[in-house]
Amino acid sequence: MIPMVNLKVQYEEIQSEIQDRISEIFDSGAFILGPNVMELERRVAEYHNLSYAIGLASGTDALHLALRAAGIGPGDEVITTPFTFFATVEAIHYCGAKAVFVDVEPDTLNMNPAHVEACITPATKALLPVHIFGHPADMDSLTRISEKHGLLMVEDCAQAFGASFKDKRVGAFGTAGCYSFYPSKNFSCYGDGGMVVTDRSEMNDRIRRLRNHGSNRTYVHTETGYNSRLDELQAAVLNVKLRRIDRYNDMRRNVAAQYNRQFSDLPVRLPVEREGCHHVYHQYTLRSDRRDDLSAQLQANGISAVIYYPVPLHLQEALKEYGLGEGAFPVAEKASKEVLSIPMYPELPESDVAYICKTVRSFFGAAPLG
Ligand SMILES: Cc1ncc(COP(=O)(O)O)c(C=O)c1O
Numbered sequence: 001m002i003p004m005v006n007l008k009v010q011y012e013e014i015q016s017e018i019q020d021r022i023s024e025i026f027d028s029g030a031f032i033l034g035p036n037v038m039e040l041e042r043r044v045a046e047y048h049n050l051s052y053a054i055g056l057a058s059g060t061d062a063l064h065l066a067l068r069a070a071g072i073g074p075g076d077e078v079i080t081t082p083f084t085f086f087a088t089v090e091a092i093h094y095c096g097a098k099a100v101f102v103d104v105e106p107d108t109l110n111m112n113p114a115h116v117e118a119c120i121t122p123a124t125k126a127l128l129p130v131h132i133f134g135h136p137a138d139m140d141s142l143t144r145i146s147e148k149h150g151l152l153m154v155e156d157c158a159q160a161f162g163a164s165f166k167d168k169r170v171g172a173f174g175t176a177g178c179y180s181f182y183p184s185k186n187f188s189c190y191g192d193g194g195m196v197v198t199d200r201s202e203m204n205d206r207i208r209r210l211r212n213h214g215s216n217r218t219y220v221h222t223e224t225g226y227n228s229r230l231d232e233l234q235a236a237v238l239n240v241k242l243r244r245i246d247r248y249n250d251m252r253r254n255v256a257a258q259y260n261r262q263f264s265d266l267p268v269r270l271p272v273e274r275e276g277c278h279h280v281y282h283q284y285t286l287r288s289d290r291r292d293d294l295s296a297q298l299q300a301n302g303i304s305a306v307i308y309y310p311v312p313l314h315l316q317e318a319l320k321e322y323g324l325g326e327g328a329f330p331v332a333e334k335a336s337k338e339v340l341s342i343p344m345y346p347e348l349p350e351s352d353v354a355y356i357c358k359t360v361r362s363f364f365g366a367a368p369l370g
Contacts, residue, residue, distance in 0.1 A: 002343050002352050004304045005184050009347045010248075014240050021236035033212075036235035043242055044195060048169045048177070052204035053197045055230030056211055059158040059180020062194035063091030063128075065228060066176040069206035070152050072097050072125055078154075079119055080128040081111040082312040083332040087180075088130055088156050089313050099322075100124070101314050103329040107272045109133070109285075109339075112331070113141035117149075126152035131160035131170050133308075133341075134186060134252075134282035135273065139165040139173045146174060154178065159282035161187035162249045166276045171197045181230075181238060186252065186282045187245050189234035251346035252281040255353060259284055259342070262357035266364045269338070283308060286360075287338040295340050297363045303356055306341050 011018070025031065037055045044053040056062050072078060074096035080088055082101040092099045102115040111129045127146050129137035137155075146153045153174025157163075161179060163170045171177020179185075181193035196207050209216050214225030241248070256279070260270055269287035273279040285308065288294055298305040312332040314324035326333065342356060358368045 002303045002356065004306055004341070004343050005345045006347065007183060007188075007190075010345075014244070017240045018237055021240065022233060025232050025236060031232050032229055034232045036232045036239055037230055040230075040235045040238050040242065041195075043239070045197060047242070048172045048197045050172055050197050050199045051201070052199070053195055054204060054207045054211065055235060056194040056196065056207075057228040057230060058192045059156075059178060059182060059185075059194040060087040060091060061211075061226070061228040062158075062178035062180065062196045063088065063154070063156060064094045065207050065210045065226070066154050066178050066196045066198075066203070067091055067095045067097070067126065067128075069203050069210060070126065070154060070175050072152075075123060076125040077121060077123040078126045078128050079111075079116055079124060079151075080156075081130050081132070081332070082314045082329050083109050083309060083335060084130040084132060084156065084313065085158070085309070086313065086316065086318070087158075088128065089319065092128070097125070098123075099313075099319075101322075101324070101329060103331045104132075104335065105138070106331050106335075108135050108137070108274065109332075109335055110135065110137040111142070113138050113145060116142070116145050120145075120149050120151075124149070124151060126154055126175070128154050128156060130156040130158075131163055133271065133285050134160045134163055134280035135271070136160065136163050136165040136170050136277050136279075138274075139168075139170070143173055158182075158185060160280055161185070162245050162278075163280045164278040172199070175200065176203055181234065186249065186280055187238070187241060189237045189241075191231075191234055193230050193234040193238065195230065248346040249280040252344060253279070255344060255346075255348050256281045256284050258353050259357065262369055263360060266361065266366060268360075268364070281344055283341040284344040285339050285341045287335065288340065289338060290363075291338050291340045294360070294363050298342065298356075298359060301359045303359055304343055307336075307339060308341050309339075310336055312336050 076097040158180035211228040214223040
């Protein structure tokens with residue numbers, strides 16, 4: 001079976017570097033908040049041209065602690081998208097705040113800025129765009145709206161490490177950018193991990209405290225916090241991969257370019273890359289009104305295919321108290337019936353790409369391309 005992601009091939013290339021770093025950690029006995037986390041925080045902040053990065057236990061915690069440190073609490077509203085992973089809204093709920101959904105753009109499937117202003121109320125505190133599948137949201141329009149209405153901007157960059165909008169990295173636009181290093185993410189470790197990037201020193205101080213039981217001096221606690229630290233072993237893996245992330249993203253872009261070329265004459269909707277945007281193809285996601293049959297055909301031919309996301313958030317049982325039914329966000333709902341993500345990872349062999357293309361083309365009755 002051709003997998004969606006193959007972590008083993010990448011590991012084989014970087015194995016000796018990772019193992020050297022891991023032996024050093026075991027020799028030193030410093031497993032929590034040691035030199036690897038510090039190095040990663042410094043390098044990721046630099047990568048974003050920002051002052052601070054804070055290593056955390058997961059992407060969900062990154063969103064939660066960023067919102068909490070930004071002062072989001074009960075009675076507040078946070079505007080976000082219904083077409084994302086559930087963690088985006090969980091983080092809002094952890095703060096006691098309410099999510100306000102706006103529909104997505106039909107091409108990028110990112111939060112549609114055209115719908116945002118109509119949703120702003122006196123309770124609105126923040127925008128929480130998600131750079132879905134690795135394509136940046138429209139940060140010009142969203143920044144303009146957040147500035148006009150005095151809103152915070154917390155970016156969910158879990159799927160978009162290295163993506164940029166008009167030459168500025170995602171994560172660097174507003175109050176904070178939040179990353180997940182979950183193993184299948186485009187910049188990932190071998191377990192759970194996450195990070196917040198920010199230029200605001202008060203956010204940096206508060207998140208550092210929150211991740212460590214509300215303490216920045218041993219056994220002195222200024223508030224009730226959490227245990228949400230990125231550990232040294234995961235930071236070591238990320239330090240090794242960070243040197244290669246731009247190359248990995250370029251390799252993903254190369255796979256996407258081949259898919260785009262091979263599918264351009266088929267009756268499918270291809271992912272877009274808008275002018276001024278640098279897409280990192282965390283996922284390569286096609287759209288077809290024959291999605292389920294296409295998926296079955298791919299699987300029958302030994303090719304993995306996954307639906308991200310089959311149920312938009314407003315239709316999830318866990319959110320039924322919002323009272324939003326079918327028809328509330330037609331673009332997201334239609335997308336959830338049409339999307340299909342196919343294998344995408346930097347080292348996906350040429351022969352597999354060719355076989356996947358041939359199989360997709362044959363499903364639509366098209367001859368293989370040369
Ligand atoms: C868009 C989005 N937000 C948040 C998360 C949560 O990250 P984590 O699994 O590291 O908690 C994920 C991934 O799982 C995600 O894809």
